[in-house]
Amino acid sequence: MIIKVLGSAxxxxxxxxxxxxxxxxxxxxGAAGFKARLQSSLAVSQDGVNWLLLNASPDIRQQINETPxxxxxxxxxLRSSPIKAVVVTNADVDxxxxxxxxxxxxxxxVYASDRVLATLNANTIFNVLxxxxxxxxxxxxxxxxxxxxxxxxLKLTVEAFAVPGxxxxxxxxxxxxxxxxxxxxxxxxxxxxxxxxxxxFFYIPGCAEVDAPLADRIRGADLIFFDSTLFTDDEMVxxxxxxxxxxxxxxISISGPEGSIEVLRPLNIKRRVFVHINNSNPILDENxxxxxxxxxxxxxxxxxxxxxxx
Numbered sequence: 001m002i003i004k005v006l007g008s009a010x011x012x013x014x015x016x017x018x019x020x021x022x023x024x025x026x027x028x029x030g031a032a033g034f035k036a037r038l039q040s041s042l043a044v045s046q047d048g049v050n051w052l053l054l055n056a057s058p059d060i061r062q063q064i065n066e067t068p069x070x071x072x073x074x075x076x077x078l079r080s081s082p083i084k085a086v087v088v089t090n091a092d093v094d095x096x097x098x099x100x101x102x103x104x105x106x107x108x109x110v111y112a113s114d115r116v117l118a119t120l121n122a123n124t125i126f127n128v129l130x131x132x133x134x135x136x137x138x139x140x141x142x143x144x145x146x147x148x149x150x151x152x153x154l155k156l157t158v159e160a161f162a163v164p165g166x167x168x169x170x171x172x173x174x175x176x177x178x179x180x181x182x183x184x185x186x187x188x189x190x191x192x193x194x195x196x197x198x199x200x201f202f203y204i205p206g207c208a209e210v211d212a213p214l215a216d217r218i219r220g221a222d223l224i225f226f227d228s229t230l231f232t233d234d235e236m237v238x239x240x241x242x243x244x245x246x247x248x249x250x251x252i253s254i255s256g257p258e259g260s261i262e263v264l265r266p267l268n269i270k271r272r273v274f275v276h277i278n279n280s281n282p283i284l285d286e287n288x289x290x291x292x293x294x295x296x297x298x299x300x301x302x303x304x305x306x307x308x309x310x
Contacts, residue, residue: 001156001194002045003201003223005306006053006063007038010229010278011094013059021241024279033286037304038063039094040205040276042225043070045082046155046194052147053086054190054203056098066305081106085149087158088112090165090187090206091119096126103128109135109149113160113188144193159191161217164208165250187250189214199310201225205276208250210263219267223310225302226264228274231255231281231290239280254283254294261297275302 007013014037015024027034039057051070057063064070064083072080085108088095099110099120110129112120117136120126139145144157165187189204201223207214218224229251237243253259254274264272274294277283282290283301294301 001192001197001199001201001310002048002069003225003308003310004043004067004069005225005273005275005302005304006041006043006067007057007059008275008277008302008304008306009037009039010276011039011092012279013037013039014277014279014284016279019241019279021239021280023282023284026285034284035286035303037277037284041095041098042203042275043067043083044156044192045069046196049082050084050150050152050154051082052154052156052158052192053083054192055089055095055205056086056102057094058097060098060101063304079104079106081108081150083108084152084154085109085111085147087147087160087190088116089160089190089203091116092206095205096120099126100128102134105130105133107133107150109137109147111137111139111145111147111158113141114138141188144191146195155195157193157195159193160188161191161214163187163189163204163206163214164211165206189217191217194310197310201308201310206250207252207260208247209252209258210260215263215267218264218269221267221269223271223273223308224264224269225273225275226260227251227276228254228260228281228283228301229276229278231283235280235282241280254281255290261294261299265297271300271308272298273300273302273306273308277301 038059041057042054045051144159147154147156193200203225207227231254233253282288
Protein backbone atom coordinates (compact mmCIF):
# COMPACT_ATOMS: atom_id res chain seq x y z
CA MET A 1 0.00 0.00 0.00
CA ILE A 2 1.27 3.43 -0.98
CA ILE A 3 0.34 6.55 1.00
CA LYS A 4 1.19 10.03 -0.26
CA VAL A 5 0.71 13.25 1.70
CA LEU A 6 -0.87 15.71 -0.75
CA GLY A 7 -1.26 18.47 1.81
CA SER A 8 0.05 18.68 5.38
CA ALA A 9 -1.29 22.07 6.48
CA UNK A 10 -4.54 22.89 8.20
CA UNK A 11 -7.25 25.03 6.59
CA UNK A 12 -5.81 28.04 4.79
CA UNK A 13 -2.51 26.32 4.00
CA UNK A 14 0.94 27.67 4.75
CA UNK A 15 1.26 30.54 4.18
CA UNK A 16 -2.40 31.41 4.53
CA UNK A 17 -3.42 33.90 1.83
CA UNK A 18 -4.23 36.76 4.23
CA UNK A 19 -1.93 35.90 7.13
CA UNK A 20 1.04 38.11 7.92
CA UNK A 21 1.91 36.32 11.13
CA UNK A 22 5.56 35.60 11.80
CA UNK A 23 5.63 32.12 10.28
CA UNK A 24 3.52 32.90 7.21
CA UNK A 25 5.78 35.90 6.57
CA UNK A 26 8.86 33.71 6.98
CA UNK A 27 7.78 31.04 4.50
CA UNK A 28 6.60 33.70 2.04
CA UNK A 29 10.05 35.31 2.15
CA GLY A 30 11.82 31.98 1.57
CA ALA A 31 13.44 31.87 5.00
CA ALA A 32 15.53 28.79 5.77
CA GLY A 33 13.71 26.06 7.68
CA PHE A 34 10.22 26.92 6.44
CA LYS A 35 8.39 24.94 3.72
CA ALA A 36 5.15 25.97 2.05
CA ARG A 37 2.32 23.47 2.54
CA LEU A 38 -1.04 22.80 0.92
CA GLN A 39 -4.23 21.96 2.81
CA SER A 40 -4.76 18.59 4.45
CA SER A 41 -5.27 15.54 2.23
CA LEU A 42 -3.81 12.08 1.57
CA ALA A 43 -3.82 9.75 -1.44
CA VAL A 44 -3.76 5.97 -1.02
CA SER A 45 -3.30 3.14 -3.50
CA GLN A 46 -3.04 -0.63 -3.17
CA ASP A 47 -1.52 -1.12 -6.63
CA GLY A 48 0.02 2.26 -7.55
CA VAL A 49 -2.48 2.60 -10.41
CA ASN A 50 -5.89 3.29 -8.89
CA TRP A 51 -6.09 5.88 -6.13
CA LEU A 52 -8.30 6.88 -3.22
CA LEU A 53 -8.22 10.44 -1.84
CA LEU A 54 -8.76 11.06 1.84
CA ASN A 55 -10.44 14.49 1.85
CA ALA A 56 -10.72 16.89 -1.08
CA SER A 57 -9.04 20.13 -0.11
CA PRO A 58 -9.44 23.48 -1.92
CA ASP A 59 -5.89 22.90 -3.21
CA ILE A 60 -6.79 19.67 -4.99
CA ARG A 61 -6.00 20.84 -8.51
CA GLN A 62 -2.48 21.89 -7.49
CA GLN A 63 -2.05 18.69 -5.49
CA ILE A 64 -2.95 16.59 -8.53
CA ASN A 65 -0.64 18.62 -10.76
CA GLU A 66 2.25 18.09 -8.32
CA THR A 67 1.63 14.33 -8.01
CA PRO A 68 2.39 12.43 -11.24
CA UNK A 69 0.66 9.30 -9.93
CA UNK A 70 -2.63 11.23 -10.06
CA UNK A 71 -2.25 12.38 -13.69
CA UNK A 72 -4.22 10.77 -16.51
CA UNK A 73 -2.23 7.91 -18.04
CA UNK A 74 -0.18 9.04 -21.05
CA UNK A 75 -1.77 6.35 -23.20
CA UNK A 76 -5.24 6.74 -21.70
CA UNK A 77 -8.43 8.16 -23.23
CA LEU A 78 -9.02 11.90 -23.65
CA ARG A 79 -10.92 12.05 -20.35
CA SER A 80 -9.51 9.82 -17.61
CA SER A 81 -8.16 9.83 -14.07
CA PRO A 82 -6.55 7.31 -11.70
CA ILE A 83 -8.64 8.86 -8.90
CA LYS A 84 -11.47 6.39 -8.35
CA ALA A 85 -12.87 7.43 -4.97
CA VAL A 86 -12.81 10.13 -2.29
CA VAL A 87 -13.49 9.64 1.40
CA VAL A 88 -14.48 12.76 3.36
CA THR A 89 -13.84 12.86 7.11
CA ASN A 90 -16.08 15.84 7.93
CA ALA A 91 -17.91 18.76 6.34
CA ASP A 92 -15.20 21.36 6.96
CA VAL A 93 -14.66 23.66 4.00
CA ASP A 94 -11.03 22.56 3.73
CA UNK A 95 -12.14 18.93 3.31
CA UNK A 96 -15.08 19.15 0.89
CA UNK A 97 -14.65 22.11 -1.46
CA UNK A 98 -12.12 20.28 -3.61
CA UNK A 99 -14.95 18.00 -4.74
CA UNK A 100 -16.21 20.85 -6.92
CA UNK A 101 -12.92 20.81 -8.85
CA UNK A 102 -13.49 17.13 -9.68
CA UNK A 103 -16.41 17.92 -11.99
CA UNK A 104 -16.20 17.41 -15.79
CA UNK A 105 -18.14 14.15 -15.94
CA UNK A 106 -15.44 11.90 -14.50
CA UNK A 107 -16.83 8.77 -12.78
CA UNK A 108 -15.73 8.18 -9.19
CA UNK A 109 -17.32 7.60 -5.79
CA VAL A 110 -17.67 9.83 -2.74
CA TYR A 111 -17.85 8.11 0.65
CA ALA A 112 -18.91 9.89 3.84
CA SER A 113 -21.08 9.52 6.91
CA ASP A 114 -24.78 10.20 6.61
CA ARG A 115 -24.29 13.48 8.50
CA VAL A 116 -21.66 14.73 6.06
CA LEU A 117 -23.52 13.54 2.96
CA ALA A 118 -26.58 15.40 4.23
CA THR A 119 -24.51 18.59 4.12
CA LEU A 120 -23.41 17.89 0.54
CA ASN A 121 -26.96 17.02 -0.50
CA ALA A 122 -28.32 20.24 1.03
CA ASN A 123 -25.96 22.43 -1.03
CA THR A 124 -26.85 22.38 -4.73
CA ILE A 125 -23.39 23.54 -5.81
CA PHE A 126 -22.22 19.95 -5.30
CA ASN A 127 -24.65 18.87 -8.01
CA VAL A 128 -21.90 19.72 -10.50
CA LEU A 129 -20.87 16.16 -9.64
CA UNK A 130 -23.52 14.51 -11.81
CA UNK A 131 -25.25 11.71 -9.86
CA UNK A 132 -25.13 9.38 -12.86
CA UNK A 133 -21.32 9.68 -12.80
CA UNK A 134 -20.38 10.29 -9.16
CA UNK A 135 -21.94 7.92 -6.64
CA UNK A 136 -22.49 9.26 -3.12
CA UNK A 137 -22.12 6.37 -0.73
CA UNK A 138 -22.86 6.32 2.98
CA UNK A 139 -20.66 4.18 5.13
CA UNK A 140 -21.75 2.80 8.46
CA UNK A 141 -19.49 3.70 11.34
CA UNK A 142 -17.34 0.95 12.85
CA UNK A 143 -17.67 -1.37 9.83
CA UNK A 144 -14.99 -1.93 7.13
CA UNK A 145 -16.38 -0.64 3.82
CA UNK A 146 -14.90 -1.96 0.55
CA UNK A 147 -13.92 0.97 -1.66
CA UNK A 148 -14.70 1.04 -5.36
CA UNK A 149 -15.31 3.67 -8.00
CA UNK A 150 -15.20 4.18 -11.75
CA UNK A 151 -15.88 0.48 -12.19
CA UNK A 152 -12.75 -0.49 -10.22
CA UNK A 153 -12.30 -2.38 -6.95
CA LEU A 154 -9.48 -0.54 -5.18
CA LYS A 155 -8.68 -3.54 -2.94
CA LEU A 156 -8.92 -1.24 0.07
CA THR A 157 -11.38 -1.09 2.92
CA VAL A 158 -12.07 1.99 5.02
CA GLU A 159 -13.45 1.69 8.52
CA ALA A 160 -14.80 5.03 9.71
CA PHE A 161 -15.26 5.75 13.40
CA ALA A 162 -16.43 8.73 15.39
CA VAL A 163 -13.82 10.82 17.19
CA PRO A 164 -14.33 13.70 19.61
CA GLY A 165 -14.53 16.86 17.54
CA UNK A 166 -16.72 19.78 16.51
CA UNK A 167 -19.27 20.57 13.83
CA UNK A 168 -17.97 22.39 10.77
CA UNK A 169 -17.52 26.15 11.26
CA UNK A 170 -20.23 27.12 8.78
CA UNK A 171 -22.70 24.81 10.56
CA UNK A 172 -22.27 26.66 13.87
CA UNK A 173 -24.58 29.48 12.72
CA UNK A 174 -28.00 29.27 14.29
CA UNK A 175 -26.82 27.02 17.11
CA UNK A 176 -28.27 28.90 20.08
CA UNK A 177 -26.95 26.44 22.64
CA UNK A 178 -23.30 27.43 22.08
CA UNK A 179 -22.54 23.72 22.23
CA UNK A 180 -20.55 22.94 19.12
CA UNK A 181 -19.49 19.45 20.11
CA UNK A 182 -19.89 16.83 17.42
CA UNK A 183 -22.39 14.04 17.08
CA UNK A 184 -21.38 10.67 15.69
CA UNK A 185 -20.58 11.24 12.03
CA UNK A 186 -19.66 14.94 12.23
CA UNK A 187 -15.96 14.20 12.63
CA UNK A 188 -14.51 10.79 11.92
CA UNK A 189 -11.20 8.98 11.85
CA UNK A 190 -10.34 6.33 9.31
CA UNK A 191 -8.67 2.96 9.37
CA UNK A 192 -7.51 2.08 5.85
CA UNK A 193 -6.64 -1.56 5.13
CA UNK A 194 -5.03 -3.25 2.14
CA UNK A 195 -7.26 -6.29 1.58
CA UNK A 196 -4.42 -8.35 0.10
CA UNK A 197 -1.73 -7.79 2.74
CA UNK A 198 -4.05 -6.81 5.63
CA UNK A 199 -1.66 -3.97 6.50
CA UNK A 200 -3.45 -0.88 7.77
CA PHE A 201 -2.99 2.68 8.99
CA PHE A 202 -5.05 5.36 10.74
CA TYR A 203 -5.84 8.85 9.48
CA ILE A 204 -7.22 11.28 12.08
CA PRO A 205 -6.76 14.87 10.81
CA GLY A 206 -9.19 16.39 13.31
CA CYS A 207 -9.56 15.34 16.95
CA ALA A 208 -10.56 17.20 20.11
CA GLU A 209 -9.27 14.62 22.59
CA VAL A 210 -8.07 11.04 22.81
CA ASP A 211 -10.75 9.37 24.89
CA ALA A 212 -10.66 5.75 26.05
CA PRO A 213 -12.50 4.26 23.03
CA LEU A 214 -10.16 6.02 20.60
CA ALA A 215 -7.07 4.99 22.58
CA ASP A 216 -8.18 1.36 22.55
CA ARG A 217 -8.83 1.49 18.81
CA ILE A 218 -5.43 2.84 17.76
CA ARG A 219 -3.32 1.00 20.34
CA GLY A 220 -0.47 -0.92 18.68
CA ALA A 221 -1.11 0.55 15.21
CA ASP A 222 1.62 0.31 12.58
CA LEU A 223 1.11 3.89 11.41
CA ILE A 224 -0.97 6.94 12.28
CA PHE A 225 -1.38 10.33 10.64
CA PHE A 226 -2.70 12.58 13.41
CA ASP A 227 -4.09 16.07 14.01
CA SER A 228 -1.38 18.59 14.86
CA THR A 229 -3.27 21.82 14.34
CA LEU A 230 -1.76 23.57 17.37
CA PHE A 231 1.27 23.09 19.58
CA THR A 232 -0.37 24.84 22.54
CA ASP A 233 -4.06 25.44 23.14
CA ASP A 234 -3.78 29.24 23.24
CA GLU A 235 -1.16 29.82 20.55
CA MET A 236 -3.46 31.57 18.08
CA VAL A 237 -4.73 33.84 20.87
CA UNK A 238 -1.22 34.63 22.12
CA UNK A 239 -0.04 35.40 18.58
CA UNK A 240 -2.98 37.74 17.98
CA UNK A 241 -4.30 35.60 15.12
CA UNK A 242 -7.63 34.55 16.63
CA UNK A 243 -9.78 34.74 19.72
CA UNK A 244 -10.35 30.97 19.67
CA UNK A 245 -8.42 28.36 21.56
CA UNK A 246 -7.68 24.95 20.13
CA UNK A 247 -10.30 23.45 22.44
CA UNK A 248 -12.92 25.83 21.05
CA UNK A 249 -11.97 24.79 17.51
CA UNK A 250 -12.18 21.09 18.32
CA UNK A 251 -8.46 20.30 18.12
CA ILE A 252 -6.22 18.64 20.67
CA SER A 253 -2.85 20.33 21.24
CA ILE A 254 0.49 18.61 20.74
CA SER A 255 2.10 19.64 24.05
CA GLY A 256 1.08 19.48 27.68
CA PRO A 257 -0.07 16.66 29.97
CA GLU A 258 -3.29 16.20 27.97
CA GLY A 259 -1.65 16.82 24.60
CA SER A 260 -1.33 14.25 21.86
CA ILE A 261 2.31 13.37 22.53
CA GLU A 262 1.63 12.44 26.16
CA VAL A 263 -1.69 10.69 25.71
CA LEU A 264 -0.50 8.64 22.72
CA ARG A 265 2.90 7.83 24.25
CA PRO A 266 1.78 4.61 26.03
CA LEU A 267 -0.18 3.23 23.06
CA ASN A 268 2.78 1.54 21.35
CA ILE A 269 2.08 3.04 17.91
CA LYS A 270 5.00 2.14 15.69
CA ARG A 271 5.12 5.16 13.38
CA ARG A 272 3.52 8.54 14.15
CA VAL A 273 3.19 11.42 11.69
CA PHE A 274 1.74 14.85 12.40
CA VAL A 275 -0.48 16.39 9.70
CA HIS A 276 -3.11 19.17 9.51
CA ILE A 277 -0.62 21.73 10.88
CA ASN A 278 -1.85 25.28 11.41
CA ASN A 279 0.25 28.21 10.18
CA SER A 280 0.73 29.33 13.81
CA ASN A 281 2.26 26.04 14.94
CA PRO A 282 5.98 26.42 15.79
CA ILE A 283 6.79 22.89 14.58
CA LEU A 284 6.65 24.39 11.06
CA ASP A 285 9.98 26.04 11.91
CA GLU A 286 12.49 23.23 11.39
CA ASN A 287 14.95 24.92 13.74
CA UNK A 288 12.52 25.58 16.60
CA UNK A 289 12.55 24.03 20.06
CA UNK A 290 9.02 22.77 19.39
CA UNK A 291 10.23 20.87 16.32
CA UNK A 292 13.08 19.33 18.30
CA UNK A 293 10.61 18.39 21.04
CA UNK A 294 8.26 16.44 18.76
CA UNK A 295 11.10 14.70 16.94
CA UNK A 296 12.74 13.69 20.22
CA UNK A 297 9.38 12.22 21.24
CA UNK A 298 9.49 9.98 18.17
CA UNK A 299 7.08 11.89 15.93
CA UNK A 300 7.60 12.89 12.31
CA UNK A 301 6.30 16.16 10.91
CA UNK A 302 4.47 15.36 7.69
CA UNK A 303 5.24 17.34 4.56
CA UNK A 304 3.73 17.68 1.11
CA UNK A 305 4.98 14.88 -1.13
CA UNK A 306 5.86 12.59 1.76
CA UNK A 307 5.45 8.93 0.75
CA UNK A 308 5.00 5.98 3.07
CA UNK A 309 4.74 2.32 2.00
CA UNK A 310 3.17 -0.42 4.07
